[in-house]
Amino acid sequence: MVRFTVLASGSKGNSTVVYGGRTRILLDAGLSCRELFRRMKLAGEDPAALDAIVVTHEHQDHVNGLAVTARKLGIPVYFTEATHRAWMRWLTPRRQMTYAQWLEQCRRQAAERQAETDPRECEPEEADAEIEERAAGAPQPADSNGKPGERKDDPAWLPAVEYFEAGRPFRIGDIDLSPFTIPHDAADPVGFVLASEGIRMAFVTDLGYISPNVKAQLKGVDLLLLESNHDLEMLRDGPYPWAVKQRVLSRVGHLSNEAAAEFLANGYDGQAAYVILAHLSESNNLPELARVAAERALEGRASLLANQLRLAGQHEPLPPICL
Ligand SMILES: [Zn+2]
Numbered sequence: 001m002v003r004f005t006v007l008a009s010g011s012k013g014n015s016t017v018v019y020g021g022r023t024r025i026l027l028d029a030g031l032s033c034r035e036l037f038r039r040m041k042l043a044g045e046d047p048a049a050l051d052a053i054v055v056t057h058e059h060q061d062h063v064n065g066l067a068v069t070a071r072k073l074g075i076p077v078y079f080t081e082a083t084h085r086a087w088m089r090w091l092t093p094r095r096q097m098t099y100a101q102w103l104e105q106c107r108r109q110a111a112e113r114q115a116e117t118d119p120r121e122c123e124p125e126e127a128d129a130e131i132e133e134r135a136a137g138a139p140q141p142a143d144s145n146g147k148p149g150e151r152k153d154d155p156a157w158l159p160a161v162e163y164f165e166a167g168r169p170f171r172i173g174d175i176d177l178s179p180f181t182i183p184h185d186a187a188d189p190v191g192f193v194l195a196s197e198g199i200r201m202a203f204v205t206d207l208g209y210i211s212p213n214v215k216a217q218l219k220g221v222d223l224l225l226l227e228s229n230h231d232l233e234m235l236r237d238g239p240y241p242w243a244v245k246q247r248v249l250s251r252v253g254h255l256s257n258e259a260a261a262e263f264l265a266n267g268y269d270g271q272a273a274y275v276i277l278a279h280l281s282e283s284n285n286l287p288e289l290a291r292v293a294a295e296r297a298l299e300g301r302a303s304l305l306a307n308q309l310r311l312a313g314q315h316e317p318l319p320p321i322c323l
Protein backbone atom coordinates (compact mmCIF):
# COMPACT_ATOMS: atom_id res chain seq x y z
CA MET A 1 0.00 0.00 0.00
CA VAL A 2 1.10 3.52 -0.75
CA ARG A 3 0.09 6.34 1.61
CA PHE A 4 0.24 10.04 0.80
CA THR A 5 -0.30 12.52 3.65
CA VAL A 6 -0.21 16.28 3.16
CA LEU A 7 0.74 17.73 6.56
CA ALA A 8 0.56 21.36 5.45
CA SER A 9 0.31 23.32 2.22
CA GLY A 10 0.50 27.07 1.66
CA SER A 11 2.79 30.05 2.06
CA LYS A 12 3.22 29.43 5.82
CA GLY A 13 4.69 25.97 5.32
CA ASN A 14 4.63 22.91 3.09
CA SER A 15 5.26 19.30 4.01
CA THR A 16 4.02 15.91 2.82
CA VAL A 17 4.80 12.33 3.90
CA VAL A 18 4.99 9.68 1.19
CA TYR A 19 5.03 6.08 2.37
CA GLY A 20 5.69 3.30 -0.15
CA GLY A 21 6.98 -0.28 0.43
CA ARG A 22 9.08 0.00 3.57
CA THR A 23 10.20 3.58 2.87
CA ARG A 24 8.88 6.85 4.24
CA ILE A 25 10.07 10.21 2.95
CA LEU A 26 9.21 13.75 3.90
CA LEU A 27 8.74 16.02 0.90
CA ASP A 28 9.77 19.50 2.05
CA ALA A 29 10.08 20.54 5.70
CA GLY A 30 8.38 23.91 5.75
CA LEU A 31 7.01 23.76 9.30
CA SER A 32 9.02 23.88 12.52
CA CYS A 33 10.26 20.48 13.63
CA ARG A 34 7.91 20.53 16.61
CA GLU A 35 4.88 21.30 14.43
CA LEU A 36 5.93 18.69 11.84
CA PHE A 37 6.10 16.00 14.51
CA ARG A 38 2.79 17.11 16.00
CA ARG A 39 1.04 16.90 12.64
CA MET A 40 2.65 13.57 11.76
CA LYS A 41 1.31 12.10 14.99
CA LEU A 42 -2.14 13.60 14.29
CA ALA A 43 -2.09 11.91 10.88
CA GLY A 44 -0.91 8.57 12.31
CA GLU A 45 2.65 8.85 10.97
CA ASP A 46 5.69 8.06 13.09
CA PRO A 47 8.42 10.72 12.71
CA ALA A 48 11.09 8.27 13.87
CA ALA A 49 10.27 6.03 10.88
CA LEU A 50 11.21 8.68 8.28
CA ASP A 51 14.10 7.64 6.04
CA ALA A 52 14.91 10.91 4.26
CA ILE A 53 13.84 14.48 3.55
CA VAL A 54 13.57 15.63 -0.07
CA VAL A 55 13.54 19.35 -0.87
CA THR A 56 11.82 20.91 -3.91
CA HIS A 57 13.38 24.39 -3.55
CA GLU A 58 14.90 26.71 -0.96
CA HIS A 59 11.98 29.10 -0.29
CA GLN A 60 11.34 29.47 3.41
CA ASP A 61 7.89 27.87 3.32
CA HIS A 62 9.59 24.63 2.14
CA VAL A 63 12.66 24.52 4.40
CA ASN A 64 11.75 26.22 7.67
CA GLY A 65 12.24 23.15 9.86
CA LEU A 66 14.73 21.37 7.63
CA ALA A 67 17.97 21.47 9.62
CA VAL A 68 16.41 20.79 13.01
CA THR A 69 14.28 17.91 11.72
CA ALA A 70 17.12 16.25 9.79
CA ARG A 71 19.44 16.52 12.79
CA LYS A 72 16.91 15.29 15.30
CA LEU A 73 16.15 12.22 13.18
CA GLY A 74 19.70 11.77 11.85
CA ILE A 75 18.44 11.30 8.28
CA PRO A 76 19.82 12.44 4.91
CA VAL A 77 18.51 15.43 2.97
CA TYR A 78 18.16 15.24 -0.83
CA PHE A 79 18.60 18.50 -2.76
CA THR A 80 19.83 19.62 -6.13
CA GLU A 81 23.28 21.11 -5.63
CA ALA A 82 22.09 24.61 -6.56
CA THR A 83 19.22 24.39 -4.05
CA HIS A 84 21.59 23.22 -1.32
CA ARG A 85 23.89 26.18 -1.96
CA ALA A 86 20.98 28.63 -2.05
CA TRP A 87 19.69 27.19 1.23
CA MET A 88 23.09 27.64 2.86
CA ARG A 89 23.24 31.25 1.66
CA TRP A 90 19.74 31.84 3.01
CA LEU A 91 20.88 30.62 6.44
CA THR A 92 23.68 33.18 6.49
CA PRO A 93 22.01 36.58 6.24
CA ARG A 94 24.38 39.45 5.51
CA ARG A 95 23.93 42.97 6.77
CA GLN A 96 24.10 46.06 4.59
CA MET A 97 26.84 48.47 5.75
CA THR A 98 26.54 52.23 5.81
CA TYR A 99 29.40 54.23 4.30
CA ALA A 100 30.50 55.30 7.80
CA GLN A 101 30.59 51.65 8.96
CA TRP A 102 32.63 50.71 5.90
CA LEU A 103 35.17 53.47 6.61
CA GLU A 104 35.39 52.31 10.22
CA GLN A 105 36.03 48.73 9.07
CA CYS A 106 38.82 49.92 6.72
CA ARG A 107 40.40 51.90 9.56
CA ARG A 108 40.28 48.89 11.91
CA GLN A 109 41.77 46.53 9.29
CA ALA A 110 44.60 49.01 8.59
CA ALA A 111 45.34 49.21 12.32
CA GLU A 112 45.38 45.39 12.58
CA ARG A 113 47.80 45.14 9.64
CA GLN A 114 50.01 47.75 11.30
CA ALA A 115 50.01 45.79 14.56
CA GLU A 116 50.97 42.56 12.75
CA THR A 117 54.04 44.16 11.18
CA ASP A 118 55.05 45.70 14.51
CA PRO A 119 58.53 44.26 15.30
CA ARG A 120 57.74 44.15 19.06
CA GLU A 121 58.42 40.64 20.39
CA CYS A 122 55.69 38.69 22.15
CA GLU A 123 56.26 37.51 25.69
CA PRO A 124 56.25 33.66 25.69
CA GLU A 125 53.11 33.56 27.92
CA GLU A 126 51.31 35.85 25.50
CA ALA A 127 52.18 33.60 22.56
CA ASP A 128 50.82 30.52 24.35
CA ALA A 129 47.58 32.29 25.20
CA GLU A 130 47.16 33.24 21.58
CA ILE A 131 47.67 29.66 20.37
CA GLU A 132 45.13 28.41 22.88
CA GLU A 133 42.65 30.99 21.78
CA ARG A 134 43.07 29.97 18.16
CA ALA A 135 42.62 26.30 19.05
CA ALA A 136 39.36 27.10 20.83
CA GLY A 137 38.00 28.86 17.76
CA ALA A 138 39.23 26.26 15.28
CA PRO A 139 36.88 23.71 13.71
CA GLN A 140 36.48 20.62 15.84
CA PRO A 141 37.46 17.24 14.45
CA ALA A 142 34.76 15.39 12.54
CA ASP A 143 32.07 13.71 14.61
CA SER A 144 30.63 10.35 13.64
CA ASN A 145 28.77 11.41 10.47
CA GLY A 146 30.16 14.83 9.62
CA LYS A 147 32.84 15.68 7.14
CA PRO A 148 36.13 16.96 8.60
CA GLY A 149 35.90 20.49 9.89
CA GLU A 150 32.10 20.60 10.09
CA ARG A 151 30.45 21.48 13.34
CA LYS A 152 26.98 20.90 14.63
CA ASP A 153 26.70 24.56 15.64
CA ASP A 154 27.05 25.48 11.97
CA PRO A 155 23.44 26.35 10.97
CA ALA A 156 23.88 24.53 7.66
CA TRP A 157 25.19 21.31 9.20
CA LEU A 158 23.17 18.25 8.16
CA PRO A 159 23.72 14.59 9.05
CA ALA A 160 24.09 13.72 5.34
CA VAL A 161 23.43 15.45 2.02
CA GLU A 162 22.60 13.68 -1.24
CA TYR A 163 22.39 15.47 -4.57
CA PHE A 164 19.96 14.76 -7.39
CA GLU A 165 19.44 16.49 -10.74
CA ALA A 166 16.24 17.46 -12.54
CA GLY A 167 15.67 15.01 -15.39
CA ARG A 168 17.57 12.15 -13.69
CA PRO A 169 15.39 9.67 -11.81
CA PHE A 170 16.75 8.30 -8.51
CA ARG A 171 15.59 5.98 -5.79
CA ILE A 172 15.26 6.17 -2.04
CA GLY A 173 14.56 2.69 -0.65
CA ASP A 174 11.30 1.50 -2.20
CA ILE A 175 10.35 4.86 -3.75
CA ASP A 176 11.42 5.99 -7.24
CA LEU A 177 11.60 9.74 -7.73
CA SER A 178 11.63 11.56 -11.07
CA PRO A 179 12.45 15.23 -10.51
CA PHE A 180 11.62 17.75 -13.23
CA THR A 181 12.28 21.47 -13.60
CA ILE A 182 9.43 23.87 -12.86
CA PRO A 183 9.24 27.59 -13.76
CA HIS A 184 9.60 29.39 -10.40
CA ASP A 185 11.86 32.11 -8.98
CA ALA A 186 14.17 29.86 -6.95
CA ALA A 187 17.69 28.56 -7.68
CA ASP A 188 16.74 25.18 -9.16
CA PRO A 189 13.11 24.32 -8.31
CA VAL A 190 11.65 20.90 -9.09
CA GLY A 191 8.40 18.97 -9.08
CA PHE A 192 8.33 15.18 -8.71
CA VAL A 193 6.66 12.08 -9.93
CA LEU A 194 7.06 9.50 -7.16
CA ALA A 195 6.41 5.83 -7.81
CA SER A 196 6.15 2.85 -5.50
CA GLU A 197 4.37 -0.50 -5.81
CA GLY A 198 3.20 0.49 -9.29
CA ILE A 199 1.45 3.65 -8.01
CA ARG A 200 2.50 6.99 -9.51
CA MET A 201 2.04 10.29 -7.67
CA ALA A 202 2.75 13.73 -9.15
CA PHE A 203 3.69 16.59 -6.86
CA VAL A 204 3.87 20.05 -8.39
CA THR A 205 3.46 23.39 -6.62
CA ASP A 206 5.25 26.75 -6.88
CA LEU A 207 5.20 27.23 -10.64
CA GLY A 208 4.36 30.28 -12.74
CA TYR A 209 2.75 28.26 -15.52
CA ILE A 210 2.47 24.67 -16.73
CA SER A 211 5.31 24.33 -19.21
CA PRO A 212 5.21 21.63 -21.93
CA ASN A 213 7.77 19.64 -19.94
CA VAL A 214 5.63 19.74 -16.79
CA LYS A 215 2.54 18.77 -18.79
CA ALA A 216 4.38 15.75 -20.17
CA GLN A 217 5.35 14.63 -16.65
CA LEU A 218 1.77 14.72 -15.38
CA LYS A 219 0.50 11.98 -17.70
CA GLY A 220 -0.66 8.61 -16.38
CA VAL A 221 -0.48 9.41 -12.66
CA ASP A 222 -2.72 7.88 -9.97
CA LEU A 223 -2.55 10.94 -7.76
CA LEU A 224 -2.06 14.52 -8.87
CA LEU A 225 -1.15 17.22 -6.36
CA LEU A 226 -1.28 20.54 -8.19
CA GLU A 227 -0.95 24.15 -7.08
CA SER A 228 -4.10 26.30 -7.19
CA ASN A 229 -2.59 29.35 -5.53
CA HIS A 230 -4.77 32.37 -6.15
CA ASP A 231 -7.94 33.67 -7.69
CA LEU A 232 -6.87 36.22 -10.31
CA GLU A 233 -9.50 38.78 -9.30
CA MET A 234 -8.75 38.44 -5.60
CA LEU A 235 -5.03 38.86 -6.23
CA ARG A 236 -5.56 41.93 -8.42
CA ASP A 237 -7.85 43.61 -5.84
CA GLY A 238 -6.01 42.18 -2.84
CA PRO A 239 -3.72 43.59 -0.16
CA TYR A 240 -0.32 42.74 -1.67
CA PRO A 241 1.97 45.56 -2.90
CA TRP A 242 2.08 45.93 -6.67
CA ALA A 243 5.57 44.41 -6.98
CA VAL A 244 4.51 41.28 -5.08
CA LYS A 245 1.39 40.93 -7.25
CA GLN A 246 3.63 41.13 -10.32
CA ARG A 247 5.90 38.43 -8.89
CA VAL A 248 3.02 36.05 -8.11
CA LEU A 249 1.49 36.61 -11.55
CA SER A 250 4.77 36.24 -13.44
CA ARG A 251 5.94 33.21 -15.42
CA VAL A 252 8.09 32.23 -12.39
CA GLY A 253 5.44 32.94 -9.73
CA HIS A 254 2.46 30.81 -8.73
CA LEU A 255 -0.34 29.00 -10.55
CA SER A 256 -3.79 30.60 -10.39
CA ASN A 257 -7.08 28.71 -9.95
CA GLU A 258 -7.81 29.65 -13.55
CA ALA A 259 -4.51 28.24 -14.86
CA ALA A 260 -4.91 25.03 -12.81
CA ALA A 261 -8.47 24.66 -14.15
CA GLU A 262 -7.30 25.30 -17.71
CA PHE A 263 -4.84 22.43 -17.33
CA LEU A 264 -7.44 20.12 -15.74
CA ALA A 265 -9.89 20.84 -18.58
CA ASN A 266 -7.54 20.70 -21.55
CA GLY A 267 -4.11 19.30 -20.62
CA TYR A 268 -4.83 16.56 -18.11
CA ASP A 269 -5.57 12.97 -19.10
CA GLY A 270 -8.16 12.41 -16.34
CA GLN A 271 -6.47 9.22 -15.10
CA ALA A 272 -5.79 10.05 -11.46
CA ALA A 273 -7.88 8.60 -8.64
CA TYR A 274 -7.27 11.77 -6.61
CA VAL A 275 -6.65 15.38 -7.57
CA ILE A 276 -5.35 17.49 -4.67
CA LEU A 277 -5.38 21.27 -4.97
CA ALA A 278 -2.46 22.70 -3.01
CA HIS A 279 -0.56 25.83 -1.94
CA LEU A 280 -3.78 27.88 -1.73
CA SER A 281 -3.12 31.50 -0.74
CA GLU A 282 -4.86 32.64 2.43
CA SER A 283 -4.88 36.28 1.23
CA ASN A 284 -5.79 35.84 -2.41
CA ASN A 285 -7.91 32.73 -2.60
CA LEU A 286 -10.88 30.96 -1.03
CA PRO A 287 -11.09 27.18 -0.86
CA GLU A 288 -14.53 27.30 -2.45
CA LEU A 289 -13.29 29.34 -5.42
CA ALA A 290 -10.45 26.86 -6.03
CA ARG A 291 -12.83 23.90 -5.65
CA VAL A 292 -15.49 25.29 -7.99
CA ALA A 293 -12.93 26.15 -10.67
CA ALA A 294 -11.47 22.62 -10.54
CA GLU A 295 -14.87 20.90 -10.40
CA ARG A 296 -16.06 22.78 -13.45
CA ALA A 297 -12.84 21.90 -15.27
CA LEU A 298 -13.20 18.21 -14.40
CA GLU A 299 -16.88 18.35 -15.41
CA GLY A 300 -18.42 14.89 -15.27
CA ARG A 301 -15.09 13.10 -14.89
CA ALA A 302 -15.21 12.84 -11.09
CA SER A 303 -16.40 9.47 -9.76
CA LEU A 304 -15.76 7.06 -6.90
CA LEU A 305 -12.76 5.72 -8.78
CA ALA A 306 -11.42 8.79 -10.55
CA ASN A 307 -10.69 12.45 -10.00
CA GLN A 308 -11.82 12.71 -6.41
CA LEU A 309 -11.06 16.26 -5.44
CA ARG A 310 -9.27 17.18 -2.20
CA LEU A 311 -8.07 20.54 -0.91
CA ALA A 312 -4.82 20.62 1.04
CA GLY A 313 -4.88 23.19 3.85
CA GLN A 314 -2.42 25.27 5.79
CA HIS A 315 -3.53 24.57 9.34
CA GLU A 316 -4.23 20.87 9.57
CA PRO A 317 -3.18 17.68 7.81
CA LEU A 318 -5.29 16.25 5.03
CA PRO A 319 -6.54 12.74 5.96
CA PRO A 320 -4.05 10.24 4.53
CA ILE A 321 -4.78 9.01 1.01
CA CYS A 322 -4.14 5.29 0.52
CA LEU A 323 -3.66 3.83 -2.94
ZN1 LIG B 1 5.93 27.72 -1.65
Ligand SMILES: [Zn+2]
Nearest residue numbers: 057059184206
Ligand atom coordinates in the same frame (compact mmCIF):
# COMPACT_ATOMS: atom_id res chain seq x y z
ZN1 LIG C 1 8.43 28.89 -3.79
